[in-house]
Amino acid sequence: MILFYNPVSSASKKPVLPMSLLAIGAMLEGVEEYRIIDGNLVPDGLTALREALVETKADILCVTVMPGPQLSNASPICRALKAEFPQVTILWGGYFPTLHGQIVMQEAYVDYVFRGHCELAFGEFVAKVRAGEDVTGLPGLGWRDAEGKVHLNQKPPVPDINALPDFPYHRVDMDAYVRSSFLGSRTIAHHASYGCPFQCNFCAVVHKVNGRYSAQTAERTAAVVEKLVREHGATAVEFYDSNFFVHEARCAEFAERITHLDIGWWGFGRADTMLKFSDATWAKMRKSGLKMVFMGAESGDLETLKRMNKxxxxxxxxxxxxxxxxxxxxxxxxxxFIIGNPPDPAKDAENTIQFIRMLKKVNPATEIVFYIYSPVPVEGAMLQEAQAAGFEYPKDVATWTEAKWEKFAQHLSSNLPWMNDDIRRKIGNFQRVLHARYPTMTDTRLTRTGRFALRTMAAWRYKTQFYDFPIELRLLDKVFPYQRPEIQGF
Known part of the structure; x- marks a missing residue:
């Protein structure tokens, strides 16, 4: 028996379909017995895993780990379980061990890590571990030799997603992951592609896939969506792909295939790519239910975009x-938008604010999401400038789990070497005024009265560009709390 654990992903324990675990589980169907335990759905992850280990006699525990809340949840749990069940092999995979495998393998409670996509190698890993055979040659594996030296094997290429089986939805309680959103009353997530063909140096996806990309065909993606509608009552789908809208012909065909389903949908794309899409393709996508597209604008400044290798x-x-x-x-x-970037964060913040105002004139409905630049270990001008300003990554997992690094991992930390209090206040005050003047459409709980109050109170500030001391908006926020998509989703 194999246990998979999805650690708590946010303070609110908002359930998000654990697609990475479903992708691995799909390769085990009919071959291995396994169970998925989601920390967001149980009162206590440690208790749930302890009980499952005793009940099932599982010999392998696999944990998917993002930096931030998931890391803070996974680390103490795995440490405790290793002490209590030393015979159990503990394996970490996902974003954090892919980027920081060396640090993870310093922890005695983690036996192995897989970096990058391990769908094709995981089954062989299980068979070899159980047979007592050598696993050290497997692609993407991180391991320790007899002297304790850490070895990180080269990451495998992105697999052909069309050669992989569909997610085994029957392995989880799908109703627990269905939620109401502005897209539809029963919104479900899906991943229809792996990777991204671009290599922006602020994006961790680059480190994982190095510009490789594999997408489900339009026919298969539509078939999955239809299954979600037919078997799970989906009225909307969120595509969590790093870049859904890469090929126009695929997007147009997909839109045609799902129009009859009468659903809403949302996905990630790029501004320059989607600008090239014809009006006919845009009309098809809108008719099929496309309501919103998330785009990494990052900056309106060409030089900044060049430093980002956009x-x-x-x-x-x-x-x-x-x-x-x-x-x-x-x-x-x-x-x-990534705001307050080195080497001149004050200038970058001002330029970004002015560009956002210009953008709002062009399309007032544009939703704006702010992120503070959080360096990722991808070589380029951005990382070099951050390091020149004194930035350093933590050297161990314990430091990564500290509150300030948890905020950093969520792109929320302004406690960075190149930032100062004046810049932090400027960004925060503008953000508060902007989001009051233009409340997000994704917040279905905000009433018409609330929207009117926020817009009215913020109007003079936005018009005059006076953002300092927005005390009245802070007070109003207590009456009509603002939902932040960059933290809470929608």
Whole structure:
């Protein structure tokens, strides 16, 4: 028996379908017995895992780990379980061990890590471990030799997603992951592609896949969506792909295939790529239920985008043009900005604020998401500038689980060497005024009265660009709390 654990992913324990574990589980169907335990759905993850280990006599525990809340949850649990069940092999996979495998393998309670995609190697790993055979040659595996030296094997390539089986939804309680959102009353998540063909140096996906990309065909993606509608009552689908809208022909065909389902849907894309989509394709996607597209605008400044290695033909003009195009097709742009970047965070913050104001004139419906730059271990100008300012990564898991690094992992920390209090206040005050003047459409709990109050109170500040001391908006926020998509989703 194999146990899979999805650690607590947020303070609210909001359940998010554990697709990484379902992807591995799909390769084990009919071969191995396994069980998925979601820390977001049980009162206490340690108790649930302890009871499952005793009941099932499982010999392998696999944990998917993101930095932030998941790491803070997984680390003490695995330490306790290793002490109590030393015979159990504990394996970590996912974002954090992929980027920081050396640090993870310093922890005695973790026996192995898998970096990158391990769908194809995992079954062989299980068979070899149980047979007492050598596993050290498996792609993506992190392991320790007899002297305790850590070895990190080269990551495997991104697998052909069309050669992999569908997710075994019967292994989880799907109703626990269905939720109401602005997209529809029963919103379910799906992953229809792996990787991204671009290599932005602020994005951890680059470290995982190195520019490789594999997408389900339009036919297969539509078939999965239809299954979610038919078997699980989905009225909307969120695509968590790193870049769903890479190929226009695929997107157009997919839209045609799902139009009859009458659902809402949302996904990630790039401004420059989607600007090239024809009006006919945009019309098909809107008719099929596309309501919003998340785009990493990052910055309106061309030099900043170059330092980010954003690639393609994205610049301020492309961002403004696609926002206008989406206005005409009644699809909401949700654009993220990385603000306060080194080497001159004050100038970067001011330029970003002015560009956002310009963007709001072009398309007032544009949703704005703010992130503070959190360096990832991808070589490039951004990381070099951060390191020049004095930035260093933690040297052990214990430090990574500290509150300030948990915020860092969620792109919420402004406690960075190149930031100061004046810049932090400027960004925070503008964000508060902007989000009051333009409340997010994704917050279905905010009443019409609340929206009117927020817009009215913030209007003069936004018009005059006076963002300092927004005390009245802080008080109003207690009456009509603002839902932050970058933290809470929608």
């Amino acid at each position: 690639g393609g033909k994205q610049d301020g003009n492309a961002i403004l043009a696609v926002a206008e195009k989406m206005r005409r097709h009644d699809v909401v742009p949700e654009m993220s």
